[in-house]
C-alpha cells in the first residue's frame with residue numbers, strides 16, 4: 694500500500710469508491726470492524742459534501758507512522774464555494790441542502806482528530822485522523 | 827441497480843445485499859412505496875444484515891421510508907443492523923426515533939405478526 698493515495702470526487706459513485714478504498718486501507722492497517730465502519734462513514738460524509746457543495750475535489754489517504762503510533766489521515770479538499778461560518782456548519786442539524794446536518798459534526802465524533810479550513814470563493818479542506826489502538 | 831422486493835402474504839420482504847449508493851437508496855424508496863400501493867401490504871421487513879455502512883444520507887432515506895410507509899398504512903421493521911453500524915449511527919447523532927427494529931428477519935416477521943395480529 695502506498696503511504697499516499699487519493700480518489701477524485703466528481704460523480705455520485707465516487708462517494709462509494711472513496712469509502713470502499715478508505716475501508717480497505719484501514720483494514721490493512723489493522724483497524725477493527727468498528728473503526729473501519731467509523732472511517733468509511735466519515736469518508737462517505739466528507740466525500741458527499743464535496744459532491745454536493747463543491748462538485749469537484751478529492752479525498753487523500755495518508756498512513757501515519759510514528760514511534761509507537763500508527764494512524765490514518767484523511768484529507769478532503771475542494772476548490773468549491775468555501776464556508777463562510779465554520780462554527781455554524783459544525784452545529785448538529787445545520788444544513789443548507791435539506792440533509793440531516795449530521796455530516797461534519799459526525800465526522801468530528803467518528804474520528805480522533807478533526808480540522809476544517811475554508812475560505813469563501815477558494816475552497817475547503819477537511820482533515821481527520823484515526824489512531825490505531 | 828434495483829433492490830428486489832419480495833411479497834409474503836400481506837408483507838413485503840427486502841434484504842439489502844448491495845452497496846447502497848444514493849441513487850440505489852432513492853430508487854428503493856420509490857419502488858417500495860409503489861409496491862405497498864399495488865399490494866396493500868400491511869407490514870414491511872427491511873433486512874440490513876449485509877449493510878456495512880449507513881451514513882447520514884442513507885439514514886435519512888431509511889427514516890423517510892419508515893414514515894412514508896406508515897402514512898400508506900404499512901408498518902416497517904428494520905432488522906439485522908450490524909453492531910458497527912449501530913455505533914457509527916450514534917456517533918453521527920442519528921437516533922432513528924420511532925423506528926421499529928429486530929435482531930433478524932425471523933424476529934422482524936414475528937414482531938409484525940404480534941403488532942398487526944395477522
Ligand SMILES: Nc1ncnc2c1ncn2[C@@H]1O[C@H](COP(=O)(O)OP(=O)(O)O)[C@@H](O)[C@H]1O
Pocket residue numbers: 738742743746747771773774775776782787788789790791792793794795796797798817882
Ligand atoms: N466542502 C464544502 N464546501 C462548501 N460548503 C460545505 C462543504 N461541506 C459542508 N458545507 C456546508 O456545511 C453544511 C453542513 O454540512 P454537513 O454537516 O455535512 O450536513 P449536510 O450535508 O447534511 O447539510 C452544508 O449544508 C453546507 O452548507
Ligand SMILES: [Mg+2]
Pocket residue numbers: 738741742792795796797
Ligand atoms: Mg453532509
